Amino acid sequence: MADVTDVEPLIESFDVAAGYLDWARFGPLSPSVRAEMHADAELLGSGRSSGVDLVGARIGEARDLIGTILGAPADEIVLQPSTTHGLAHALFGLDGTVIVPSEDFPSVRLMAHRAAVTRGMLDVREIDPPDGIVTVDSVVDALTDDVTAVAVSLVDFRTGALLDLAGLRDAVGDRLLIIDAVQAFGVVDVDWSAADVVVGNGYKWLRAGRGTGFARFSARARERIEPVLSGISGMQGDATTLGVPVPRAGAAAYSIAPSDPLAASRLAASLREILAVGTADIAAEVRRRAADVMSLADRYEVPVLTPRDAHAGIVALVPSDPPVLAAALANHGVTVTARGTSIRVSAHVGTGADSMMLLGDALADAATAGRIVAVEYGREELGGEPDAPEVITIDLPEPAPADEPESVLEAVEATDDATGGGDGTEPEALTADVVIAVVDDESIEN
Numbered sequence: 001m002a003d004v005t006d007v008e009p010l011i012e013s014f015d016v017a018a019g020y021l022d023w024a025r026f027g028p029l030s031p032s033v034r035a036e037m038h039a040d041a042e043l044l045g046s047g048r049s050s051g052v053d054l055v056g057a058r059i060g061e062a063r064d065l066i067g068t069i070l071g072a073p074a075d076e077i078v079l080q081p082s083t084t085h086g087l088a089h090a091l092f093g094l095d096g097t098v099i100v101p102s103e104d105f106p107s108v109r110l111m112a113h114r115a116a117v118t119r120g121m122l123d124v125r126e127i128d129p130p131d132g133i134v135t136v137d138s139v140v141d142a143l144t145d146d147v148t149a150v151a152v153s154l155v156d157f158r159t160g161a162l163l164d165l166a167g168l169r170d171a172v173g174d175r176l177l178i179i180d181a182v183q184a185f186g187v188v189d190v191d192w193s194a195a196d197v198v199v200g201n202g203y204k205w206l207r208a209g210r211g212t213g214f215a216r217f218s219a220r221a222r223e224r225i226e227p228v229l230s231g232i233s234g235m236q237g238d239a240t241t242l243g244v245p246v247p248r249a250g251a252a253a254y255s256i257a258p259s260d261p262l263a264a265s266r267l268a269a270s271l272r273e274i275l276a277v278g279t280a281d282i283a284a285e286v287r288r289r290a291a292d293v294m295s296l297a298d299r300y301e302v303p304v305l306t307p308r309d310a311h312a313g314i315v316a317l318v319p320s321d322p323p324v325l326a327a328a329l330a331n332h333g334v335t336v337t338a339r340g341t342s343i344r345v346s347a348h349v350g351t352g353a354d355s356m357m358l359l360g361d362a363l364a365d366a367a368t369a370g371r372i373v374a375v376e377y378g379r380e381e382l383g384g385e386p387d388a389p390e391v392i393t394i395d396l397p398e399p400a401p402a403d404e405p406e407s408v409l410e411a412v413e414a415t416d417d418a419t420g421g422g423d424g425t426e427p428e429a430l431t432a433d434v435v436i437a438v439v440d441d442e443s444i445e446n
């Protein structure tokens, strides 16, 4: 277990409001990332070439730091606008058959199918293991001679399951192993060199904001993956070079246009912070926080889908009545991702006792029978900005006993009466009786 004092400076740097348990969706930017971003923006604003060059150097720095964590030389690392961009480079350049999980986040699956249709050189084999939890065995069951690659998330965005990377490497043999690391990088301590391609982004667990994607392409990967999407930043020569220049050597070939130096500066700031502590200690702390979440769920008899022996920071709860728990969480100021039948709680090293207490209170509330709950499901289009919430359902989970109000409105009125709100005096907070929560139905930031 990590020596807490090693991680303490990192823990201290978390300044989000208590109750934030949604790191798998979005990691609020760390203070050092914010400071670096402001400073580098000022330098870019000066117009002085020394300042512009200094910020431009963040791109190389970020590649070096990613390489340090992945155990790979910097020339195998290329920055990307997003994980999905990196996966597109990997999957569009493949031929043969690629195994992808059917319930994984859409990035892997979608890029594989798009590549298959566009180039006609790839077959996609989807696997559908029980509960959507990919294991080495479930991949092995689908392995045939024509399989050239396996592409999968190391930590599943929905179940939180952590795949055995070393075991998978052994099982796939010489085939390419393409890993979506977005829910794992920085918070899981593995030997990343077991994978041929590793793709991630810094806007969740790294607290670096969007645009901080990266990819590693090993020498083996570069031999077998054609850089078919290589653009102006991936070509040899310069802007005056005519014709169709050949791709650059190294991972740089898998790039379309020049990287954003401000994004690189955010990424570099975040990676420096991680390296100062070490991923092993961070991973141990994150696992401990997730175990605390599981213990709370156990206390209130909420089933946990996440494998207890193989997880990082994501804990997927599958309560008997998801809207009730979602509403109780929102009511207590706990931010999570509620989707369909599951509620995803994701804790980071900076998740403190105050957040756990709010989570416990919400679980206790949800366990109390007979409460009135109104859930308002909001929708976000994939890829779009959040819309104004759209009411789909107002749900009364239990038939109300005879002496209880039938509707939320009646409950409010009844509470008004009880608290004096009906006779012109200020009502007390109604939250003890009525809960209204907004639950996202769909979101790309998963």
Ligand SMILES: Cc1ncc(COP(=O)(O)O)c(C=O)c1O
Binding pocket: 024, 025, 081, 082, 083, 084, 085, 105, 107, 153, 155, 156, 157, 180, 182, 183, 200, 201, 213, 444, 445, 446
């Ligand atoms: C496992 C996984 N892969 C990919 C993505 C998408 O990442 P990006 O926005 O960097 O393309 C997400 C987003 O939630 C994810 O959870």
